[in-house]
Amino acid sequence: xxxxxxxxxxxxxxxxxxxxxxxxxxxxxxxxxxxxxxxxxxxxxxxxxxxxxxxxxxxxxxxxxxxxxxxxxxxxxxxxxxxxxxxxxxxxxxxxxxxxxxxxxx
Numbered sequence: 409x410x411x412x413x414x415x416x417x418x419x420x421x422x423x424x425x426x427x428x429x430x431x432x433x434x435x436x437x438x439x440x441x442x443x444x445x446x447x448x449x450x451x452x453x454x455x456x457x458x459x460x461x462x463x464x465x466x467x468x469x470x471x472x473x474x475x476x477x478x479x480x481x482x483x484x485x486x487x488x489x490x491x492x493x494x495x496x497x498x499x500x501x502x503x504x505x506x507x508x509x510x511x512x513x514x
Contacts, residue, residue, distance in 0.1 A: 413499075445467075447499065448483065451472060457473060458473055
């Protein structure tokens with residue numbers, strides 16, 4: 409949970425102004441994908457999530473299954489968190505909802 413919180417604080421702080429030009433836009437895309445990969449690793453290690461579909465060319469569309477059968481798009485979720493800002497539930501809430509689902513499974 410602390411890693412997810414640190415990650416979202418870093419994203420908000422580092423990219424508060426958004427991309428300034430094409431080079432910054434590419435860097436932003438790289439960083440969001442990298443943070444999404446970290447989110448997927450956390451989901452795999454802590455909640456037992458497994459990759460389900462890696463076929464789309466865009467990593468934001470890659471999906472994982474979190475037991476007991478919840479499908480998520482961790483890289484896409486990080487992109488959406490950045491793009492929606494305060495209008496989107498934060499990444500900590502996202503993780504906590506998934507964790508609660510795992511705990512409720514039979």
